[in-house]
Amino acid sequence: MERIIFNEDHHAFRASAKEYCDRSLVPRMEQFLEEKTIDRAAWLEAGKQGFLGLDVPEEYGGSSVGDYRFNAVFAEEVSKVSASLSSCFGIHYDCSAPYLVDLGTEEQKQRWLPRFCSGELVAAIGMTEPSGGSDLAALKTTAKKTDGGWILNGSKTFITNGDMADLTITAARTDPAKGAKGITLFAVEAGMDGFARGRKLDKVGQTESGTSELFFEDVFVPDENVLGEVDRGFIHMMERLAQERVGAAVSNIAHATQILAETIEYVKQRKAFGQPVGSFQYNKFLVAELVTKAEVTQAYVDNAIVAHDEDRLSAVDAAKVKWWSAQVQNEILDACVQLHGGYGYMNEYRVARAWRDARVTKIWAGSNEIMKELIGRDLGL
Amino acid sequence: MERIIFNEDHHAFRASAKEYCDRSLVPRMEQFLEEKTIDRAAWLEAGKQGFLGLDVPEEYGGSSVGDYRFNAVFAEEVSKVSASLSSCFGIHYDCSAPYLVDLGTEEQKQRWLPRFCSGELVAAIGMTEPSGGSDLAALKTTAKKTDGGWILNGSKTFITNGDMADLTITAARTDPAKGAKGITLFAVEAGMDGFARGRKLDKVGQTESGTSELFFEDVFVPDENVLGEVDRGFIHMMERLAQERVGAAVSNIAHATQILAETIEYVKQRKAFGQPVGSFQYNKFLVAELVTKAEVTQAYVDNAIVAHDEDRLSAVDAAKVKWWSAQVQNEILDACVQLHGGYGYMNEYRVARAWRDARVTKIWAGSNEIMKELIGRDLGL
Amino acid sequence: MERIIFNEDHHAFRASAKEYCDRSLVPRMEQFLEEKTIDRAAWLEAGKQGFLGLDVPEEYGGSSVGDYRFNAVFAEEVSKVSASLSSCFGIHYDCSAPYLVDLGTEEQKQRWLPRFCSGELVAAIGMTEPSGGSDLAALKTTAKKTDGGWILNGSKTFITNGDMADLTITAARTDPAKGAKGITLFAVEAGMDGFARGRKLDKVGQTESGTSELFFEDVFVPDENVLGEVDRGFIHMMERLAQERVGAAVSNIAHATQILAETIEYVKQRKAFGQPVGSFQYNKFLVAELVTKAEVTQAYVDNAIVAHDEDRLSAVDAAKVKWWSAQVQNEILDACVQLHGGYGYMNEYRVARAWRDARVTKIWAGSNEIMKELIGRDLGL
Amino acid sequence: MERIIFNEDHHAFRASAKEYCDRSLVPRMEQFLEEKTIDRAAWLEAGKQGFLGLDVPEEYGGSSVGDYRFNAVFAEEVSKVSASLSSCFGIHYDCSAPYLVDLGTEEQKQRWLPRFCSGELVAAIGMTEPSGGSDLAALKTTAKKTDGGWILNGSKTFITNGDMADLTITAARTDPAKGAKGITLFAVEAGMDGFARGRKLDKVGQTESGTSELFFEDVFVPDENVLGEVDRGFIHMMERLAQERVGAAVSNIAHATQILAETIEYVKQRKAFGQPVGSFQYNKFLVAELVTKAEVTQAYVDNAIVAHDEDRLSAVDAAKVKWWSAQVQNEILDACVQLHGGYGYMNEYRVARAWRDARVTKIWAGSNEIMKELIGRDLGL
Ligand SMILES: Cc1cc2nc3c(=O)[nH]c(=O)nc-3n(C[C@H](O)[C@H](O)[C@H](O)COP(=O)(O)OP(=O)(O)OC[C@H]3O[C@@H](n4cnc5c(N)ncnc54)[C@H](O)[C@@H]3O)c2cc1C
Ligand SMILES: Cc1cc2nc3c(=O)[nH]c(=O)nc-3n(C[C@H](O)[C@H](O)[C@H](O)COP(=O)(O)OP(=O)(O)OC[C@H]3O[C@@H](n4cnc5c(N)ncnc54)[C@H](O)[C@@H]3O)c2cc1C
Ligand SMILES: Cc1cc2nc3c(=O)[nH]c(=O)nc-3n(C[C@H](O)[C@H](O)[C@H](O)COP(=O)(O)OP(=O)(O)OC[C@H]3O[C@@H](n4cnc5c(N)ncnc54)[C@H](O)[C@@H]3O)c2cc1C
Ligand SMILES: Cc1cc2nc3c(=O)[nH]c(=O)nc-3n(C[C@H](O)[C@H](O)[C@H](O)COP(=O)(O)OP(=O)(O)OC[C@H]3O[C@@H](n4cnc5c(N)ncnc54)[C@H](O)[C@@H]3O)c2cc1C
Structure with a gap:
């Protein structure tokens, strides 16, 4: 189903984010994989285009857009390229920024935020x-x-x-x-x-x-x-986990949706027994299930984005959207690997790496078990 | 997560629908179960309160609200009482009305619709x-x-x-x-x-x-x-299946959500080994999963309601929301039975009947397999 | 895969058990359903053929075969007719007998066992x-x-x-x-x-x-x-639960296997879009999965039968075979209903009743949760 | 449940296989991983201990034990160390040997088999x-x-x-x-x-x-x-696929069972919130489910081993045991990763590699979809 939470501004921003990805990230992927890290240049280029200071007030070099949808759009575009890159950037502009902006003293903000926004200072x-x-x-x-x-x-x-x-x-x-x-x-x-x-x-x-x-x-x-x-560090962290988790959810489903789209192309092209492997009913139904699952999850994630933007997203709802999206992402990617046959097991295929990348999302940012614990507790159980 | 598609008018309408259910349906449930049908009185009372003519122009006795959210609200309230009653009413005011209103001649409309709206004429x-x-x-x-x-x-x-x-x-x-x-x-x-x-x-x-x-x-x-x-009957039917399917989805998830809420109450009260059975972590996590699943599904159904209201819901998206909601409803209810232990197997418990009621939703209104066929075909597979 | 635990004697006994079912049970099913109980005649006929005294020494009217495979064969044949009847008989000859035989005084055994074996005295x-x-x-x-x-x-x-x-x-x-x-x-x-x-x-x-x-x-x-x-009643019960649970497992899988076989016949006959519904690849693979699952489970149940016969079946292994067989039975039957389309929802179809019958097996004889608790505890967790 | 298919000879052979693994494989794992291959020395040592010629007549340097249980034991022991090594050796002694032995001319056998048995000639x-x-x-x-x-x-x-x-x-x-x-x-x-x-x-x-x-x-x-x-190459291959598939199944479940055992140790040691993570009921039940699943699958695999040994294993039954064991292996390993938390995502942990290793078993040796196709066809669907 069509997504309805974005307007023209978001679309324009998405185009710019995509342009960044195509220019700064895609061509350097091999290097990143080799060096097991993103290089500084990519950070600086992201900074230059304003992606790192979305949550930072203008006086400290950010754009302070005050609309979480922009954070989501950037996360989505990067995730389509690599879930891993999305997590690196996310820890910075999406998870760390609120700590520095909300908790930082005036002096700290002046000291760190301009370089934080430019990409000169990377946060963890x-x-x-x-x-x-x-x-x-x-x-x-x-x-x-x-x-x-x-x-x-x-x-x-x-x-x-x-x-x-x-x-x-x-x-x-x-x-x-x-x-x-x-x-x-x-x-x-x-x-x-x-x-x-x-x-x-x-x-x-x-x-x-x-x-x-x-x-x-x-x-x-x-x-x-x-x-x-x-x-009060514990409370400071608890208060910022909702954003970390909705951010994770945004990436999870964007990543899965992208690889699923690529897989659909693959199963249309790849033939066995004289017909596209996607046309065998079992695979066709499987893909239909995956597409549905992805869309259903997207609807929920979108609700969470809007709720978070309007300061209505509870920690418990963030827990829900985090675990569910991670679970669905992993289910989708496992099926996508299978649909690729032996090629799904080869690292040069994006689906293979995507499958490996996704596995951690059920573990980090509060494991899915911890999410269920929070939800259950909230229900009074 | 909070639902966001309803406004004050819908809330008021919901109160009225609930009042109808409490007055006309709940006290007669035993009778309906015994006689294996709804009696005429309940139809007439629904008609009197205007629930049967939501899609019918005022000139023929309806209210022609022109907002599918009202259809959804009525379906939800009835489903909370009984998925079965919701299907009976749904076939009438939600599925049949569009046939009569869109396809009927002026003469036919005058002949049937006033009694259709009053509940004197029941449709199938x-x-x-x-x-x-x-x-x-x-x-x-x-x-x-x-x-x-x-x-x-x-x-x-x-x-x-x-x-x-x-x-x-x-x-x-x-x-x-x-x-x-x-x-x-x-x-x-x-x-x-x-x-x-x-x-x-x-x-x-x-x-x-x-x-x-x-x-x-x-x-x-x-x-x-x-x-x-x-x-052209086949095309006439195809064109109206989207409404039938989104309507089914609305009921499916409302029904499951209600029984889940009742089950949560149950597992808070029922004790084993000196503690509420819902407080055992396995059950607690299970309930957390069910609640998440229900909310995720609701988000998607809500999107479908709005899309249908705005004439944007494709047949394929209706297929998605139909099969998915049916699947989730059944998963939730099966777990709810289990959480009730032996009582879940006793027909006097609502959860027992709900479980039996739900089984058909994966079969009717186009089986889930047919839905997947439609979706797969739409993907070009 | 072929089962290998039975010899000629068991086959002959199976023929006799089947003959009993066909003669005494099948023709009375409508009556049993109507009266919500088995009538005395069926008990007496079972007694006459020696099915009720398998675990009872000859001196008290039983046959004391001392080979649990015979118990299993009788349970299987009755389960093919009705899971419910199998539970009624099972509570008697399979679950109660060991209490009376092992714990009974000489006087008690003489008082009760002859009528227990003849079917005059029904136990609970x-x-x-x-x-x-x-x-x-x-x-x-x-x-x-x-x-x-x-x-x-x-x-x-x-x-x-x-x-x-x-x-x-x-x-x-x-x-x-x-x-x-x-x-x-x-x-x-x-x-x-x-x-x-x-x-x-x-x-x-x-x-x-x-x-x-x-x-x-x-x-x-x-x-x-x-x-x-x-x-010492608690210990007396604990010591006899293994037999109750392996007996339940035997019935669970026999029941599911039988209905699955009938469903395979159905999907070969029933046509849609000009071909047998079982020939659509999605259904074909589904049936292939169900058949595999049934056979895998049977292998484990068979191991349990033999282990129990040789007094090697631990309470924990009985717990495993109980919960697993119940789970698989329910999965199989749910799919069988689906494969029947609308007819799967009609009580006159055996599959419909079988689905309803099966639901309790995850709850009774120690719920599946309790089984997992026992297993987990045994692992030292 | 206790496995019952092995006798003293098999146990002795297992000890010898284990000794080989501990001496020749375990200490070289880092090297193999680095070089992305097994080195020749390991092959020669396996040859020296007679593991490579199990299916080869003595006159050509083999031991021709004529008991498939020995093949299974070796596969199990190697799989406990590494699923990957098991596949390399398996392709040789378990899959290739029958081609050379059954189809080879006298001259070919003399030419190849002695070096095949000694490990000098590696087959693919x-x-x-x-x-x-x-x-x-x-x-x-x-x-x-x-x-x-x-x-x-x-x-x-x-x-x-x-x-x-x-x-x-x-x-x-x-x-x-x-x-x-x-x-x-x-x-x-x-x-x-x-x-x-x-x-x-x-x-x-x-x-x-x-x-x-x-x-x-x-x-x-x-x-x-x-x-x-x-x-006639196609038929030659078809006739030998059953052994390849039962061999795959043996490895699949041995591998999963081993990692599961290690995971159980881990969750007993690892603490969170002051208690072993395995003692949280959700995890405890999960482990109970995994252990059951592993044992159930082992029972079926064991039946297949014996059936194959007695020449009763049909191609279709081999297909069943192959897909099922692969599915279960993957389910178990995914859960084992989760139970390890963040460490499950680190390659230095065996569970991490095991999870990656296992993914291919649903794809190779005939994908699970192809297995289901064979089974479905055999059912007449
Ligand atoms: C690590 C590894 C080791 C291997 N070792 C060997 C080896 O030693 N020797 C060797 O010969 N091969 C080997 N293989 C190859 C392996 O057997 C094939 O990858 C496998 O048979 C699938 O073939 P494919 O990759 O071409 O997938 P495809 O045939 O392209 O299949 C793609 C997808 O379509 C599905 N599909 C295909 N047909 C149907 C159908 N009729 N209905 C429904 N779905 C269908 C498949 O299941 C799969 O999901 C190995 C593969 C790997 C990954
Ligand atoms: C048709 C039928 C026939 C039966 N026949 C007999 C019979 O002949 N004789 C007889 O004595 N009994 C019989 N029973 C009873 C049956 O054994 C019980 O229903 C069963 O043991 C569950 O007990 P309960 O219903 O009280 O559920 P509860 O004990 O109230 O359990 C409720 C839920 O909590 C779960 N739960 C309980 N403890 C834990 C825990 N520690 N951790 C996690 N979850 C937990 C249960 O699994 C269940 O899901 C029968 C039941 C049925 C439905
Ligand atoms: C309680 C109830 C109320 C109903 N109310 C109405 C009503 O008011 N009006 C009305 O007209 N109908 C009604 N139906 C009928 C319902 O719509 C049909 O039962 C449903 O469409 C399935 O048709 P069938 O039962 O003939 O199954 P079949 O068409 O025989 O299908 C059997 C199985 O094959 C599967 N199958 C069929 N085709 C394919 C395919 N191409 N690929 C894969 N699998 C396939 C199906 O999904 C199903 O699992 C009702 C049914 C029930 C049970
Ligand atoms: C790639 C990667 C990147 C990461 N990045 C960061 C980062 O930037 N900053 C940072 O601080 N951390 C980071 N983490 C750490 C991550 O948040 C933790 O791994 C995660 O919180 C789990 O903690 P753990 O690994 O210690 O597992 P443990 O806490 O040891 O948990 C082990 C298992 O027990 C389960 N468990 C724990 N408690 C319960 C309970 N009460 N009930 C039921 N089950 C329970 C867990 O769910 C898990 O399955 C990262 C991890 C990874 C793998």
């Missing part, structure tokens, strides 16, 4: 630790107060953009006795003494994104780098 | 025959031209409202040589010579609706009872 | 209560010691054969303080003062079996009717 | 071509008769062991007019003029196996290298 978010990601409140990285700042010790893992981030929003325990109420956010900057990155993690998919471990050994973080209120 | 649609429902174009009931009318011979089966219908829109073959292009619609009226009803069919569910076989033995149907153009 | 098992079936240890029916016996108070529900049972193995709490260790089994006999049956429950399916509530109001049960050890 | 099977794998009969590689031999032209793709094979059983069209009846098998040997290998294909998984394209440009293959009868 460091919550997960080797000992656990689901139970965020149990994190072990500590920050001890000292003169003029804090001393951080501990480590993070699975951090998107972690290999290159100039600024990592890092959650650390500032009060061991207070559980979730003793966590604070710090902006850890590249080059700080005692801060080190592990190797780029070798992942099942999303090869073109740099995911790393981060190590903090007596890292001194000055008071000026505390983000938001001391001991 | 007779397409399916014992030899087949999916392949509509292969129907075998014949209509031979004679002086001043046509002679019908053949039979129909599985006809909703068939046990009581005063007027049955009946598809018959007027030109045996022309396949789908040789079918014409006739308004067969109760009491016509040679027209007989079989017994009420004993169904798996939907017990409170009268479903019957119809027999035509040399039934003379006057020319004045031809509906639409001779030999 | 009363564990579940209105307040809960899953948490057996929480049962509330009490038995207070008195002179020469016990006074029972409480009620049971969902009791198979409850409408007619001459002897109901009834679990009651003899020591309120000791939880699972304070439960005792009593043989409650028809006609005992204060013992009453509720109406036959109106079920979703399994219409031909009499399922009832049972009420105990100051029922005096003499000491001679205590089954097994006082306060 | 070349059926699939870039233009299609499912429709084997449509293959395009041609063999034109010439003096003393044949001239082959064309190409093959996705050939397991293709990167290193010394002998490739190659299907080519010898009579273009006769479709399936004009195909012949040739033993193409490494070093033949005009025979070339493409690069090792970059696959989604199974990284440690060398899969290649093969090119034939005017390759002269002497008459002495024709395998079996001219123009």
Whole structure:
């Protein structure tokens, strides 16, 4: 069914986003895959076209469009090229921006946001630790107060953009006795003494994104780098998870829809037993199911985009749209691989990489299980 | 997620529909179940409150609201009481009305519509025959031209409202040589010579609706009872299937959502091993999944309602929303039965009847397989 | 794949069981459905042919074949006719017999078993209560010691054969303080003062079996009717659940396999669009999947039969075969209904009743959730 | 449930196979993954222990055990280490051996089999071509008769062991007019003029196996290298597919069962919210389901092993066990990834690679769709 949430401005913006993708991303994909990271040039070009400052006020270099549909459009266009690139950019302009904009002091905003918008400063978010990601409140990285700042010790893992981030929003325990109420956010900057990155993690998919471990050994973080209120980091994170999750959902379904469209082309061309493989009724019905599933999911995601834009999207509804879209994305991609036969198993086929890329969406940004826990709890169960 | 397609008028109308249900339907359910049909009084009361003429111009006794959301609201409220009653009313005000209004001559409209709106005249649609429902174009009931009318011979089966219908829109073959292009619609009226009803069919569910076989033995149907153009009956039907299917979808999801809500109450109350059965994590996650599925589906159905209201709903999109909603409804209800334990298997529990009622939605109004065929074909497969 | 667990003796026994079904059950099905119970004649005829005493030593009128395959064969043949009848007989010869034989005193065995084998005495098992079936240890029916016996108070529900049972193995709490260790089994006999049956429950399916509530109001049960050890009833039940569950599994898959075979015949005959509906590739693949699933499940059930016969079937393995077979049975039957189109929704079609009948197998004899709990616990989770 | 098809000899053989795996394979895994192939040493060591000649008569260096259970045991042990290695060895000792042994002339057997058994000569099977794998009969590689031999032209793709094979059983069209009846098998040997290998294909998984394209440009293959009868190659292949498929099934389930066992260990150790993640009921039930599914499938595979051993396994039953085991394997592994959280997405975790490895089993050796086609056809649909 036709989508109805976009107007002319969004369409024009989409054209520009697509143009960016075709120019800056598509031709460099091989390089990204090889180097297991996006290069700086692509960030700078995105910055130049204004994609990185959508949520940032104009005075700090952004465009502050104040319409979440634009965020969604950019995410969709990048996802069509690569779910992985979408996650890297998303962590920056969609997930990190609200932290810096809402929680940052005037001084911090002036210090970071212009370069954040231009793509000179790449952001990351460091919550997960080797000992656990689901139970965020149990994190072990500590920050001890000292003169003029804090001393951080501990480590993070699975951090998107972690290999290159100039600024990592890092959650650390500032009060061991207070559980979730003793966590604070710090902006850890590249080059700080005692801060080190592990190797780029070798992942099942999303090869073109740099995911790393981060190590903090007596890292001194000055008071000026505390983000938001001391001991309120957990709440700061909770409040921003809805945007992270609706953003994830936008990418999930855009990615699946794109690969599905390519698969439909494939099964129209590919022949077996003298007929297109897509014309065998089993495959035809399968594709009909997938197309329906994608559209149904898109309808829900679109509702979520609009609700989030109007500040009506609850954390629980964000959880719903996150897990569902991840589940559907994976179902669609698994079927798309199958429809490609042996070629679906070859990495040079986009569908093969897409399938590997998609697998993580049921795990990250709060695993699907954690989403169901939130929903169930909200129902009073 | 909050639904956003309704305004104050719809809410007011919903209150009125609910009031009707509570007054006219709920207290009579046992009787309907016993007699395997809705009684006339309920029809007349619905007529009096204006629910039966939503699609009928005011000059013929209707309200011609011209906003499909009202049709949807009525379907939803009735479905919450009984999917079966919703199907009986739906066949009348939602499926049959467009035939009479769009295809009827001025004389026909004056003859039938006022009583159609008041509930004095109950309508049915007779397409399916014992030899087949999916392949509509292969129907075998014949209509031979004679002086001043046509002679019908053949039979129909599985006809909703068939046990009581005063007027049955009946598809018959007027030109045996022309396949789908040789079918014409006739308004067969109760009491016509040679027209007989079989017994009420004993169904798996939907017990409170009268479903019957119809027999035509040399039934003379006057020319004045031809509906639409001779030999164009197939196209007339195809053009109206979208409304039938979106209407079915509206009921499907409203029904499932209601029973799910009741089930959530149940699993909060019912205890095992000292805790509410809904609080066991497996059940909690299951319910979280069901709620998500229901909401996702509702988003899509709502899009379809609006699209249909704006004349943008294609036959193919109607097929999508029909099969998907039927599938989800059945998945939800099966889980709801399970969550009730042994009580879910007892007919006095609403969930038990709901489960039986729902099973047919994957079969009727074009089986889910036929829907997938349409979608696949539309994709060029 | 060919089944390999049976030899000539089993084949001969199967022929005899089939002959019984064709003669005693098939012709009376309409009557059973009407009366919502099996009549006595069918019990007596089963007794005469020796089907009810398979687990009973010869000295008490049984055949004590000591080979569980025979139990399985009888269950399979009856299940092909009706899952419901199989459950009624199963509760008697397969589930109750071990209680009476293993736990009964010499006097009890002489008192009950001959009539048990002849079909004059029909047995039932009363564990579940209105307040809960899953948490057996929480049962509330009490038995207070008195002179020469016990006074029972409480009620049971969902009791198979409850409408007619001459002897109901009834679990009651003899020591309120000791939880699972304070439960005792009593043989409650028809006609005992204060013992009453509720109406036959109106079920979703399994219409031909009499399922009832049972009420105990100051029922005096003499000491001679205590089954097994006082306060060890829970363990007595646990030890016999494996046989109940493997027996359920045998019926589940036999029932599904039979209806599937009938459905395959149907889809070969039934035509749409000029070809058998089973020849459409989607349906063809679906049937291929169902046949595979049925065979895979049969292989596992057969392993369980042999293991149980050799006393190697653990309670946990019985749980696996129970839940899995129930799940598969329901999946198969749902698809079989769909393949029948509208006729699948008509009670006069066996597939329609079979679908309704099957639904309970995921709930009773320990719900599938309880089975998963047992399995998970056994894995150390 | 306990497996019952093995005796002491099989257990002893299993110990020896396991010892081989631990010594020759496990320590070299990193190397194999790096080099995208198994090295020769591992082949030779397998040969030395007699694993490669299980189906080869003793006179040609094999052990001709004549008991398929041994083939299964070796496949299982290797699969526990790596599904990919199992496929490489399987193509050799399990799939290729029957071609050489049954179809080979005395001279051919003496020429090839001793080195085949010792591991000096590695075999591959070349059926699939870039233009299609499912429709084997449509293959395009041609063999034109010439003096003393044949001239082959064309190409093959996705050939397991293709990167290193010394002998490739190659299907080519010898009579273009006769479709399936004009195909012949040739033993193409490494070093033949005009025979070339493409690069090792970059696959989604199974990284440690060398899969290649093969090119034939005017390759002269002497008459002495024709395998079996001219123009009967298609039938030769069909007759051997059952063994290939049951062999695939054996690996599929052994692989899944092993990773599942490792996952169970993981979820017992890994904690979140203060408890093992496997102890959350949702995960506990999930694991219970997976364990059941694995055991059910094993029962069926075991039946197939025995049936094949006794020459009773039909091509259709082999199709059933192939598709089902592949489906279950993939379901299990997807869940195992999820249970590992973020670590499940890291290639250094076995579960991550296992998940990628497994994906191909639904595609190769006849895709699951082709299996369902065969089964459906066999049912007369
Ligand atoms: C490619 C990639 C990129 C990532 N990027 C980032 C990033 O940029 N920043 C960041 O901070 N993190 C990032 N993550 C981490 C991610 O958010 C975590 O992996 C995720 O939250 C799960 O945590 P875990 O891996 O520790 O799994 P665990 O918490 O160990 O969970 C293991 C399993 O247990 C389940 N489980 C846990 N609790 C429950 C429960 N209560 N009930 C039922 N099941 C439960 C989980 O769902 C999972 O299946 C990334 C991860 C990946 C793989
Ligand atoms: C309770 C009830 C109420 C109904 N009310 C009405 C009514 O008011 N008016 C009316 O006209 N009809 C009514 N129907 C009929 C209904 O529309 C038909 O049952 C339905 O269209 C299916 O037709 P059939 O039963 O003949 O199945 P068949 O056409 O025989 O189909 C049998 C099976 O084959 C499948 N199949 C058919 N063609 C294909 C294909 N090309 N590819 C793959 N699979 C295929 C079907 O999906 C189905 O699973 C009602 C039915 C029921 C059960
Ligand atoms: C037709 C029929 C015949 C029967 N025959 C007999 C008979 O002959 N004798 C007899 O004694 N009983 C009989 N039963 C009863 C049957 O065994 C129970 O219905 C069954 O054990 C479930 O108990 P319940 O209905 O009280 O459900 P509840 O215990 O109330 O369970 C409700 C739901 O909660 C789930 N649940 C419960 N505990 C947990 C948990 N720990 N974790 C997750 N989920 C959980 C259940 O699986 C179920 O889905 C029969 C039932 C039926 C319907
Ligand atoms: C890692 C790997 C190793 C392999 N090893 C070997 C080897 O050693 N030797 C060898 O010869 N081959 C090998 N193969 C090839 C494998 O057997 C083929 O990939 C497989 O048979 C499918 O063929 P295809 O890739 O051409 O898919 P296609 O035939 O193009 O099929 C595409 C899709 O259409 C479906 N389809 C085809 N026909 C029908 C139909 N009638 N009805 C419904 N759906 C249909 C297929 O199931 C598939 O989903 C290997 C493949 C891989 C990936």
